[in-house]
Amino acid sequence: MRASRRRLIGRALAAAVAVQMAGLRELLAAGSVEKGIHRLRGDVRVNGAPAREGMDVNAGDVITTGPGSEVVFVTGKDAFLVRANSRVEAQGTAGALALAGLRVVTGAVLSVFSPGERKRLSTPTATIGIRGTAVYLEAEEARTYVCTCYGEAEIVSAMDPAARETVRTQHHEQPRYVMGMGAPQMIMGAPVVNHTDAELTMLENLVGRWPPFSPWPGESRPRQGY
Numbered sequence: 001m002r003a004s005r006r007r008l009i010g011r012a013l014a015a016a017v018a019v020q021m022a023g024l025r026e027l028l029a030a031g032s033v034e035k036g037i038h039r040l041r042g043d044v045r046v047n048g049a050p051a052r053e054g055m056d057v058n059a060g061d062v063i064t065t066g067p068g069s070e071v072v073f074v075t076g077k078d079a080f081l082v083r084a085n086s087r088v089e090a091q092g093t094a095g096a097l098a099l100a101g102l103r104v105v106t107g108a109v110l111s112v113f114s115p116g117e118r119k120r121l122s123t124p125t126a127t128i129g130i131r132g133t134a135v136y137l138e139a140e141e142a143r144t145y146v147c148t149c150y151g152e153a154e155i156v157s158a159m160d161p162a163a164r165e166t167v168r169t170q171h172h173e174q175p176r177y178v179m180g181m182g183a184p185q186m187i188m189g190a191p192v193v194n195h196t197d198a199e200l201t202m203l204e205n206l207v208g209r210w211p212p213f214s215p216w217p218g219e220s221r222p223r224q225g226y
Contacts, residue, residue, distance in 0.1 A: 035074050038206060042069030042084070059092030059099055065107065072203070075099050077114035079203040083107060091120070104139040110195050111135050112203045112211075113151075122158070126178035129154040134204075134211070136195040143183075145190055147175040149200055150212050157186040171213040 036056045037044075043066030044051040057063065057073045065071060065086045072081050075090070076098025082088055086107020092100035101120035102109065113119050115132030122128070123139035126146060133151030137144060146155055148167045157163035157178055163186035167174045175190040200211050 035076075037071060037073045039072040040070065042066055044069050044071040044082075057090055059090055059094055059096055061090045063088045063090065072206070074206050077117075077207050078119075079112050079206045081110040081199060081203060083109070104137050106139050106141075108136070108138040108194065110199055110203065111137075112200060112207070112209070114207070123178075125158050125180045127156045127158055129156075134200055138194065142180045144178040145175065145193070146178060147172055147190075147192060147195065149195070155187060160186050163187055 034054075036054050037051055038053065040051055040053065045064045046055060046057060046061050048062075048064075051063075051071060057075050063071065063073075063082055063086070065082055065084050067084055069084050070082065072079070074080075076096075078098060080088075080102075084107070086109065087105040088107065088109055089103040089105065090099050091103060092098065098114070098117065099119070101122070102111065103122045105124070111121075112134045113130060113132055118129065118131050119133075120127065120129055121135060121137060123137060123144040124141055125139075126144040128135065128137075128146060130148075130151065130153045133153055134149035135151075135153060136147040136149060146153070148169045149172050150170055152166065152168045154166050155164060155176055155178060159179075159181050165176065165187050167176065172192045175192055177188050177190045179186050179188070197211065197213070201214065204211050
């Protein structure tokens with residue numbers, strides 16, 4: 001009886017989540033998914049002014065976070081989680097509905113982007129060209145950490161443009177360090193660190209999507225490709 005009840009509860013919860021996700025997909029198709037800042041903690045600023053929930057983040061804006069701070073925001077069909085001690089510059093044409101990319105001066109950002117749309121991400125040591133991808137970046141003066149969580153990315157050294165690599169992944173298979181000037185090797189393998197599938201799922205859900213490595217509730221297996 002207990003096992004049967006657990007199964008019924010599990011099915012009910014799955015059905016409820018499926019309805020919620022279907023609603024998100026419908027809202028996204030109608031252009032009604034809420035944009036701007038969804039969540040923040042601590043000292044978060046946009047263009048030097050204290051951020052607030054609901055505030056838009058547009059091309060040309062500079063987002064900064066202090067110690068112990070964090071912000072989650074949506075622009076267009078893309079979603080971002082900026083961690084503590086970060087400075088991130090939103091790039092693109094003023095007034096456009098989506099960003100062309102990000103410049104991560106310092107700190108860490110997890111991003112999910114609409115499938116098929118080209119974006120450009122940059123740090124002090126790397127340029128990353130992507131199309132419909134999830135990417136986690138940590139930018140330091142001496143190196144950049146890049147995890148192409150799923151999708152395709154062309155990673156290029158800012159110090160030596162001849163050092164480049166195209167990475168295609170389904171689920172965090174090929175993280176990379178992109179090193180600064182003077183390193184014997186510009187691009188090298190790295191472990192998976194400091195970001196989670198739960199965070200990716202949260203960001204994708206904000207824009208009415210589900211990560212390709214996991215099925216939508218009610219589906220039997222993950223989708224392939226992105």
